[in-house]
Amino acid sequence: MSSSPAVADDLRAKIIAHPDTILDDPDVMRALVAANERMMGGNIVDLRGIAMERLEARLDRLEETHRSVIAAAYENLAGTNQIHRAALLLLEPEDFAGFVATLSGEVAAILRIDCLRLVLESHRDDDAGLAALGEVVQVVPAGFVDAYAGGVHGRTARTVTLRQQVPGSSALYGHKAGAIRSEALLRLDFGTGRLPGMLAMGSEDPQQFAPNQGTDLLTFLAGVFERAMRRFLE
Numbered sequence: 364m365s366s367s368p369a370v371a372d373d374l375r376a377k378i379i380a381h382p383d384t385i386l387d388d389p390d391v392m393r394a395l396v397a398a399n400e401r402m403m404g405g406n407i408v409d410l411r412g413i414a415m416e417r418l419e420a421r422l423d424r425l426e427e428t429h430r431s432v433i434a435a436a437y438e439n440l441a442g443t444n445q446i447h448r449a450a451l452l453l454l455e456p457e458d459f460a461g462f463v464a465t466l467s468g469e470v471a472a473i474l475r476i477d478c479l480r481l482v483l484e485s486h487r488d489d490d491a492g493l494a495a496l497g498e499v500v501q502v503v504p505a506g507f508v509d510a511y512a513g514g515v516h517g518r519t520a521r522t523v524t525l526r527q528q529v530p531g532s533s534a535l536y537g538h539k540a541g542a543i544r545s546e547a548l549l550r551l552d553f554g555t556g557r558l559p560g561m562l563a564m565g566s567e568d569p570q571q572f573a574p575n576q577g578t579d580l581l582t583f584l585a586g587v588f589e590r591a592m593r594r595f596l597e
Contacts, residue, residue: 389419446580449473450587459595467499478539478565484508484558498537508561511535512548522585523578524548527569535563544569549585553596562588 378385385391396415449470456462463481471479482501511534512524525547533540543565551560562585566572 442580445473446584450584453587453591462595463499476564477567478536478543480535480563482508482561482563484560501535505558508550508559512550512561522550523581525572525574525576525578527573536565542567545572547572547581549581551585551589553589553593557596
């Protein structure tokens with residue numbers, strides 16, 4: 364009695380001619396290994412199959428790590444470009460009014476900030492000149508920056524503070540305070556003999572600013588901002 368071949372002649376010829384096609388296909392190889400295990404029976408341990416499963420799992424983890432590293436690299440590059448564009452814009456205005464307008468306009472748009480405030484400490488309760496620049500500039504009593512940026516754990520000397528637990532007070536963000544879910548606070552040093560300031564960036568996205576994020580780029584932006592502001596304070 365004759366029996367038909369298990370594999371058609373043309374398919375068999377293709378496999379023999381190009382065996383790498385089978386070896387490079389993980390789904391086909393997985394099916395072949397499974398078929399081999401069924402033929403050996405349940406009482407036989409296939410060490411090669413176990414080793415292959417472990418190698419496949421390791422390869423999957425490596426590929427996922429590779430994708431994560433690439434995604435993080437692109438995200439860092441995009442963040443760097445944002446900060447550099449914002450820094451260049453801050454250096455262009457020739458007067459303080461233009462500086463504030465650029466800050467609340469183009470700079471806030473580039474950084475994707477929902478609410479941006481320049482906080483300036485003063486020994487006077489009110490400064491009509493600064494108040495005329497609009498709500499972007501907030502004049503506060505001396506000591507406000509340390510009290511606000513220090514958080515519930517006390518004062519901190521960090522240049523940049525990122526947090527998602529934003530105080531519900533309207534001291535900075537006014538009527539927008541209820542919508543702010545995360546913020547970045549950049550302490551500003553205007554030089555010897557001058558009270559400090561702060562750049563407050565509020566976002567409605569609770570994930571935009573988080574304590575576990577890096578602050579190198581924002582620290583750089585704070586340095587550029589300080590130097591730009593000192594031109595108008597002299």
